[in-house]
Amino acid sequence: MKITALEIAEKHNGTVEGDENILLTSLAKIQDAKKGSLSFLGHPKYNSFILSTKASAVLVSENFKIKNSEETTLIRVKDPYGTFNSLLIEKSNQKEKDNTGIHHTAIIDFSAEIASDVFIGPYVVIGAKTKIYSGVHIHSHCHIGSDINIGKDTLLHPRVSLMDKTEIGERCILNSGSIVGSEGFGFVKKNRENIKTPHLGKVIVKNDVEIGANTTIDRATLGATIIHDGVKLDNLVQIAHNVEIGSNTVIAAQSGIAGSTKIGENCLIGGQVGIIGHLVLGDNIQIQGQSGIINNIPNGTKIQGTPGFDFKSFYKSYALFKKFPDFESRLRKLEKK
């Protein structure tokens, strides 16, 4: 990266205080910045670093006040962190875009359709009738089965498995080790044996979805497991067969959703949450980490506990749970009277 303070200010509707022409060559946190770095102030508790930082320029808010005179150039913008983040995105996207071509060790079925400007890394395997659209990057050792679609500008890190018939939308990111379309976990009990329910369905992942490292998404029995636009799944998450997750819902690491449960839009689900099967959860729900959900949940509710219930009620009960021994002695005292 090579950009001046003025160029950043012009692009992001900002103003420069200090050396407009200073050349910025790296992005850094304010406490780690060096000469040439652009940094930012996003939270008041970091403000004092402005006096000691070695950053050549710092993004600050329009009304940020500074007491001492300063050597560092300031770039005033409306949203310093948002601006910094967009510069990070530009930098990381550029790196992927520079990288195209198909490695000679990739094994691609002759019936697959591959756009011309993709990257396909070493030892990738791509099955019959699969379609890879423009700008897709597939890194080493990925298994891409048959009858799969991967939409524009989607990025697969190394060692991803997409099982047959999976559909992946545009601008998705699949981290290393993630698996989309594994067999669902369903059985019919017959005497003592568990007879497998075959899973002939598939998984549909829509646009702008992110899937974490070693996360697993099972395909449907029949029909599809569906991950809607903008869903973000962290690492080691488990999504069972026939689950449906609404747009922009975020699920933190190691949470698991059992079969056929439907989750609404814009939910925030903490880490290590477990949700049993065949439930319906509304929109804008928040579930605290490690909670266990065994009932349907209406829109906009905040839940904690195993089994989970209203967040505030949980905390009231839990505060008293800690005081139990005290409770017990008060009760005993009364009984003696």
Place this chain on the structure above:
Amino acid sequence: MKITALEIAEKHNGTVEGDENILLTSLAKIQDAKKGSLSFLGHPKYNSFILSTKASAVLVSENFKIKNSEETTLIRVKDPYGTFNSLLIEKSNQKEKDNTGIHHTAIIDFSAEIASDVFIGPYVVIGAKTKIYSGVHIHSHCHIGSDINIGKDTLLHPRVSLMDKTEIGERCILNSGSIVGSEGFGFVKKNRENIKTPHLGKVIVKNDVEIGANTTIDRATLGATIIHDGVKLDNLVQIAHNVEIGSNTVIAAQSGIAGSTKIGENCLIGGQVGIIGHLVLGDNIQIQGQSGIINNIPNGTKIQGTPGFDFKSFYKSYALFKKFPDFESRLRKLEKK
């Protein structure tokens, strides 16, 4: 698939009402069925779909009553879902069976013994003295170490790791990313350092076992970690060194069993359950999701909680836990008197 209603009825001891010769070319849920589909009615709440379904034929129970006259052909059988499931199994098995041969990029040690009717996919690696029996399917990028046995008709999805000396029985299914035989987690404390206990044992997986995506099974220190016949492990399950799991036990996603614990037969273990090491759990036990087990459990018990205890007692206590604030005010009232 191409089969008539009469052929299905004859094979499954059923009778046809309607067009015996109607040709069925796909399997579908009753609400999603199209012309040519065979569907089923397995639960009364779906009965009303019989009036609107586009399925060409529907499997129904012998005593299913229908009010209106109907265009759809009915196939009456004893167990509609069981029959449908066995058709699903046939269809999914057929697909694997059609697929044999050894890809020219598979690297197979000259001392390995490979049956003639197997499938070995691209970029598979197979070590010394390993034996692969008849009907085995090993998909792309699997690492199969040395001194391994894989029994008849077992299926390994892409990107499975079997470490040296692992034994896998017949008709098993290992989902993508699963790892059998990783190093156990054991240390000898020496001053502040943790000196590794090497794990020179192995893993024995018996017949008809299923192992979920990204599930991990550690090998024994000495001896073997053993997974008995018919065990079903969901995705992201952790089985530590020297664990033994009894026949037909089912363990849901993200549960973990610590070292040297023995679990009985026919148990049902929910998702995200944790079981500490060196325990003995009996047969026919049920453990609710997210429970934590720190004591031995007798046969036939149902457990919940962290630490876990009797399921019904847990629910009585938990119902009152929710009423704590009310409790506290009742106690205070009494104290005032």
Place this chain on the structure above:
Amino acid sequence: MKITALEIAEKHNGTVEGDENILLTSLAKIQDAKKGSLSFLGHPKYNSFILSTKASAVLVSENFKIKNSEETTLIRVKDPYGTFNSLLIEKSNQKEKDNTGIHHTAIIDFSAEIASDVFIGPYVVIGAKTKIYSGVHIHSHCHIGSDINIGKDTLLHPRVSLMDKTEIGERCILNSGSIVGSEGFGFVKKNRENIKTPHLGKVIVKNDVEIGANTTIDRATLGATIIHDGVKLDNLVQIAHNVEIGSNTVIAAQSGIAGSTKIGENCLIGGQVGIIGHLVLGDNIQIQGQSGIINNIPNGTKIQGTPGFDFKSFYKSYALFKKFPDFESRLRKLEKK
């Protein structure tokens, strides 16, 4: 292995009772030992096996007393299990050391620097400017990105992913399926959408660290996620971006640490523990399995519960939790009076 009882005694400052020249060819637990096996007695509850074992020799403590005359040769040492463990380590290390060379299917960027005595297995991919030091073993299907360092004598099992810029120290062990340097999970909310925070940082893993099967460690936003000397991570553990874990801390399977949390030295963290982001945890902390940590923790504390608090207090409260129904009836009784 081929070693006499006398050779072991001499190497480990022990004495032999019985046949000094007996040849030992395998290591086994006392109950599983055969002719030629060396075994050990590490815990009094196994002492009775000394009378029936088929081991040719058994390591026992210096003051171990035996009543009956015995055919088995005894090797008296200060710490029988420690001695046995060091023999296990020798045996397992020897096997790896015997194994060197670079497989012709490994794809290694011309700018990578590879020491001469390493093992690099089939279908490994190694990126630009990566340095692999002496004695490193990298097994099949590993993805090693660019600008990576792997220190002396480190072992990577099959199917490990190291993303660009990762630093791995000396004598580390990475189990199969582990991922170091995956993208962190951070977003900036903009209207209803979650705008990705790119992660341009890296992961630094210091010396003598072990990483379990399918464990995931995310790279930092900027700067580094740091795993210090001697840390042991079990299988399916999740370490988020910018986390720092102090020396010799041990974390059991399926635990997860959220972004930017710092954990001290010599901590013991049980399985399935969840720790939220931006916390500071001290040294010598113990956290019981399945606990949920939402506050900073001072040195030397033992914690249980979700949310976690003092271990002993938790158990007092939990003991009373089980007696709730009894509690309730006592309270009702008092109210009636």
